[in-house]
Amino acid sequence: MRIFNYLGMMLILSSVLFSVGCKKDVVAKFEVNDEDVFDASLIKDRPKTNKQAISILHTTIFKKAISSNALFRTERVIESFGDKSLINEVIVSNYMNSPDVVLPSDSLMRADLDQFIKDTYKLFFVRIPSELEVSYFREYLQANPNVTPELVYMAFATSDEYQFY
């Protein structure tokens, strides 16, 4: 009986020792993750088709979808000219001459330049601008009080990035 008591105690003791003695030290390790400072949304490597480009542009400028007939005809006009970027600029400037174009007012733009810039980037490029980009446009618009929202929209609508998604 005594021997069983002895063995039992040994068993309990060894299990306690094992459970405590085998525990690994937890070494706290802190590292900095690799993070891209380049906005991933800038990686737009697929050019819009003429159909996509015109549909999106029309909706952006007029706040309503283009009719299928107008879309078809506009596509034909784009195809009929070799320099797509140039003919796109002519199409946008044609839109800007329309009374139906929807643009923010100059006073609204100048009331909060940072917000206007961010909104414009989101509207045309579907991304948030970097601080560098906000800073450039803020300073440019402050230095050039005659620059209107229309001119800013023209620059965005005829830029290379607007042709990609």
Next chain:
Amino acid sequence: MKRREFVKKAALTGVGAAAFPYILPSGRLFARTNAELADHVVYVLFAGGVRHQEAVQQLYLSGSQDLDIGGNIMYNMLNGTAPDRKIVYGITPAGEPDGSSPIPPVLSTSLQSQGLFFPEVTAQNGGHYGGLTSLLTGNRSIAQGLKVRPVAPTIFEYLRRHRGFKASDVWFVGSGIGNSFPLLNSSDHPQYGTAYGANFVAPSVTFGADGVEILSNAKVYHPQEELEPIQRMRAFLNNTFRIKNGDIDGIRNDENERENIKAFIRQTFDKKQTGGLVRPPILDNGDLVTVQYAAEVLKYFKPKILVLNLTNVDGCHSNFTGYLRSLHRADHAVGWLWKFIQNDIPEMAGKTIMLTTPECGRNLNPNPIQDENDWFAYDHSGDFNTRRIFTMMAGPNIPSNLTVGSETNRVGRATDNVLTIAEIFGIKDAVAAAGQMDAEAKSLFDQI
């Protein structure tokens, strides 16, 4: 991208962008290898499939409809008397039968008499796109797919890369946007490509009803107060995005050329509205309208090379009478354009070589379709007759009234034209050395 790397690349890009805002395809990699023969070339793709019997052979109806009536319906280009009976190819005076009044000649001396004529040239391709590709690349284009840019470099790319021409120096005026015509202004070749392509315009669309609605009301921005800010902001946006040249399909003009072309578009719409466009005496089909606008391009830009594509004769698939009318008008168009260059563009008069070639012929035997006169139509499906075409040249340094070759002694290939134009601009050896041509192609000047 790590921050350090980003900052470094952004700085380098900024410096690079300031120093080289655009990669201009104007660097000449080869010296001129021969003296220039002319300052300008107008290259007419006399296309749509011209049957040799109605053109060079002047058989009119005797080579196609079993009617013994011959005659020349291309008398601005070819020597020969017109048919004297069954005249259907002309205009229609009131109360007269359709097409019964031939269009009066616009040239007092035919282009054949003024220049060099190769009456039996061999086409390398019996289809439109392959044939046009051969005429523009000098390559046989056997592996050329449809709806893709040419595999081999075009004459536009050779001239821009090896001769340093600007984009607005080279123009391709197409008859429309079908049949992949808009893709012919440059190849997909990795060493050439759209960076060296030509300005393309299809006037029937650009300046047609669609163009009027979509382009003609374009806002004119003040150059300093409005346009300059747009360009500055756009330059910033483009430098941030940094696409590679060629990522956007189509060619690119520099900012000065863009403004010049936009001014041309505005001017052309204004002229159209006021009836001020130049025009050939007869203007009743698509080819003539295309030529009308090609003349406007010539007058405005004085380009180094303008390629003009005609197509209406292809109606021969189903309407032989319509084909004769189109052929007669294509001749009228070419004659008028030549006269216009000599009389109305002093900067190009006497300094321009015009070169004219169909892209393919048509079959010897008809298909079963009959037209209003019960005349049979003709396709172009690749028989020997389809390979029979001609080439004609006129201008400075071109021998006059000289015919080279005959039915029994065929001289010339469609693929010869690119090397011929390269020779006119002094870069024949450079183009040949590029190794992209038909191995049998030779400059036509070497075959006289």
